[in-house]
Amino acid sequence: MKAITKTSYGGPEILQLEEVEKPSVGDNQVLVKVYANSANPADWHTLRGDPFFARFATGLLKPKDKILGADFSGVVEETGKNVKHFQPGDRVFGEYLKGGAFAEYLSINEEHCGKMPANSGFEEMASVPIAGLTAIQGVVTHGKLKAGESVLINGASGGVGHFAIQIAKAYGGVVTGVCSSRNAGFVRELGADHVLAYDKTNIHEHHGKYDLVIDTHGNLFHADFKRMGHRGVLIGFTTMGHMIRLLLRSLFSQFPLTQFTAQAKRQDLQTLASLIENGSLRVNVEKTYSYADIPQAITYIEKMHTRGKVAMVWDH
Ligand SMILES: NC(=O)c1ccc[n+]([C@@H]2O[C@H](COP(=O)([O-])OP(=O)(O)OC[C@H]3O[C@@H](n4cnc5c(N)ncnc54)[C@H](OP(=O)(O)O)[C@@H]3O)[C@@H](O)[C@H]2O)c1
Numbered sequence: 001m002k003a004i005t006k007t008s009y010g011g012p013e014i015l016q017l018e019e020v021e022k023p024s025v026g027d028n029q030v031l032v033k034v035y036a037n038s039a040n041p042a043d044w045h046t047l048r049g050d051p052f053f054a055r056f057a058t059g060l061l062k063p064k065d066k067i068l069g070a071d072f073s074g075v076v077e078e079t080g081k082n083v084k085h086f087q088p089g090d091r092v093f094g095e096y097l098k099g100g101a102f103a104e105y106l107s108i109n110e111e112h113c114g115k116m117p118a119n120s121g122f123e124e125m126a127s128v129p130i131a132g133l134t135a136i137q138g139v140v141t142h143g144k145l146k147a148g149e150s151v152l153i154n155g156a157s158g159g160v161g162h163f164a165i166q167i168a169k170a171y172g173g174v175v176t177g178v179c180s181s182r183n184a185g186f187v188r189e190l191g192a193d194h195v196l197a198y199d200k201t202n203i204h205e206h207h208g209k210y211d212l213v214i215d216t217h218g219n220l221f222h223a224d225f226k227r228m229g230h231r232g233v234l235i236g237f238t239t240m241g242h243m244i245r246l247l248l249r250s251l252f253s254q255f256p257l258t259q260f261t262a263q264a265k266r267q268d269l270q271t272l273a274s275l276i277e278n279g280s281l282r283v284n285v286e287k288t289y290s291y292a293d294i295p296q297a298i299t300y301i302e303k304m305h306t307r308g309k310v311a312m313v314w315d316h
Contacts, residue, residue, distance in 0.1 A: 002314075003067045003103035004294045009049035012295035012302075015068065023100075023107040030086050031078040031107050032094075036126035037294070037312045038071040038285075039301045040159065041236075046099060047298065051240045069102030069294075070095050073116060073126035083110045085266065091116040093273075095129035095264040102294055104314055114269025117277035124276075124283045127309035131159030132272040132281075134216075134235055134262040139167045141268075142258045143212045143233045147172025152210040152228060154203065155217030156192060157183035160235060162284055162308045163272075164214060165190045170280040176210065178203055178217075186284070186307055218242065222249040222257070231256040284308025290315075 025031040073093040094113035156177030177192035213229030218236035225232035237243040275281035
């Protein structure tokens with residue numbers, strides 16, 4: 001099968017499209033024929049081995065895992081003997097954070113997959129896993145947003161942000177989105193009640209007060225969370241230095257600030273699928289690339305100005 005591979009750390013230019021062995025299916029796994037992927041900041045962090053400390057998990061001198069990629073959608077071809085929730089022919093989507101999704105086939109634990117809604121497409125659903133799981137876990141699991149509460153979402157127009165706005169609205173929140181003026185109309189169309197353009201309003205001097213502040217971009221300081229929020233959730237990071245300073249400051253403060261890494265949970269994937277099926281959540285796929293152009297897709301998303309998501313498709 002074809003796959004997008006890497007044998008060292010570096011930029012998108014080191015990626016190769018090559019023939020590799022098709023994976024076999026483990027007892028708790030499903031073998032998926034991949035129809036589409038999406039690109040996430042996690043892909044270029046993994047590709048570059050940046051931040052450096054992450055290499056203790058991914059391989060100190062060179063990457064342990066050859067195939068890049070996390071988000072996918074496709075069709076189940078085979079199931080392991082313990083698999084309970086899927087059967088051959090099911091259309092599925094999911095997250096393979098360890099890497100291995102940018103390939104024609106992958107074998108993955110069934111708990112990291114969900115069933116695609118009947119009315120959905122492969123590009124659309126491949127764009128959901130990491131960003132959608134992060135958004136739902138940021139707003140609901142960790143943010144504990146209740147109906148009627150106000151929430152500020154910083155970085156509202158990207159993969160995570162554009163889902164977080166819609167999920168916060170679906171759970172009854174009053175949403176203020178922060179994005180560039182270029183994306184203000186987009187964020188309003190997604191349902192934000194208020195929009196702040198960061199190129200017109202200095203967020204570090206904004207005096208609005210919100211029940212919950214969610215930072216997907218990762219440039220807020222501890223003082224910003226405290227000034228604007230009653231509680232906070234930190235999702236993204238701009239620099240490791242900034243994040244470490246913020247978390248250290250948080251250790252000596254009563255302000256409830258949560259930082260988390262999203263988990264690939266089947267139940268949350270199914271909730272996202274239901275929200276898509278009932279029309280509460282739409283996926284904005286800004287650009288679609290062919291599998292052969294996955295390096296270009298990664299180059300595009302590395303600029304961190306994606307409007308929604310970038311998808312990549314395989315021809316079968
Ligand atoms: N904790 C976790 O488990 C987890 C999971 C997924 C992602 N993440 C992290 O979350 C972050 C966002 O991921 P993503 O997939 O949403 O990235 P993305 O799709 O590239 O979105 C980034 C967004 O940031 C916005 N932005 C740029 N400069 C900004 C500024 N000064 N103020 C506010 N917003 C600004 C951009 O909007 P404009 O184009 O309008 O400027 C863009 O829409 C990344 O750091 C990623 O590593 C963490």
